[in-house]
Amino acid sequence: xxxxxxxxxxxxxxxxxxxxxxxxxxxxxxxxxxxxxxxxxxxxxxxxxxxxxxxxxxxxxxxxxxxxxxxxxxxxxxxxxxxxxxxxxxxxxxxxxxxxxxxxxxxxxxxxxxxxxx
Amino acid sequence: xxxxxxxxxxxxxxxxxxxxxxxxxxxxxxxxxxxxxxxxxxxxxxxxxxxxxxxxxxxxxxxxxxxxxxxxxxxxxxxxxxxxxxxxxxxxxxxxxxxxxxxxxxxx
Numbered sequence: 122x123x124x125x126x127x128x129x130x131x132x133x134x135x136x137x138x139x140x141x142x143x144x145x146x147x148x149x150x151x152x153x154x155x156x157x158x159x160x161x162x163x164x165x166x167x168x169x170x171x172x173x174x175x176x177x178x179x180x181x182x183x184x185x186x187x188x189x190x191x192x193x194x195x196x197x198x199x200x201x202x203x204x205x206x207x208x209x210x211x212x213x214x215x216x217x218x219x220x221x222x223x224x225x226x227x228x229x230x231x232x233x234x235x236x237x238x239x
Numbered sequence: 240x241x242x243x244x245x246x247x248x249x250x251x252x253x254x255x256x257x258x259x260x261x262x263x264x265x266x267x268x269x270x271x272x273x274x275x276x277x278x279x280x281x282x283x284x285x286x287x288x289x290x291x292x293x294x295x296x297x298x299x300x301x302x303x304x305x306x307x308x309x310x311x312x313x314x315x316x317x318x319x320x321x322x323x324x325x326x327x328x329x330x331x332x333x334x335x336x337x338x339x340x341x342x343x344x345x346x347x
Contacts, residue, residue: 183287189309190267199282208288
């Protein structure tokens with residue numbers, strides 16, 4: 122990633138366009154699963170979402186291979202796409218926006234309390 | 240047998256290691272093998288996330304091979320660290336299962 126890409130996010134746009142082209146070739150139910158996966162992985166993104174690109178790429182790879190095998194989406198994910206996304210993002214302990222906000226809040230409260238001498 | 244998933248959770252990684260240990264294989268085949276063994280609830284997505292974890296922890300060697308249809312498949316084989324981890328898994332399993340068996344038999 123060069124400076125231009127970092128500022129404009131043009132590398133991200135390019136990645137997302139490439140994903141879109143691959144998703145277009147998938148069967149309908151797989152495209153639906155992809156949308157769900159993207160939605161469930163989004164909270165795990167960092168500020169720009171660049172950390173998600175390799176994770177999404179591997180998820181899309183799994184969708185492509187299983188669709189080519191002729192498996193149904195249910196065979197691949199069961200009833201648990203959110204669980205799959207959690208595991209994909211690095212397990213239960215994966216940090217999300219919410220975790221960071223929570224930490225920030227806790228730190229602020231602790232600071233205020235110590236200033237009060239409490 | 241239903242509702243095995245919760246019980247299996249901690250051991251599934253060891254099962255996948257054992258399957259990879261006997262021959263180089265890929266995600267779909269591992270899932271099929273587990274289903275044949277009677278773990279009907281195990282889906283490919285679950286196996287896939289385990290494989291990613293094994294890869295991240297440096298326990299497997301991954302090779303991409305072209306498949307008959309569609310994109311290339313990832314094949315997995317154990318490396319030395321993986322074989323060590325597998326041996327540890329069986330030692331732990333031996334311990335847990337012998338403790339649970341003796342609990343059931345009322346021994347100590």
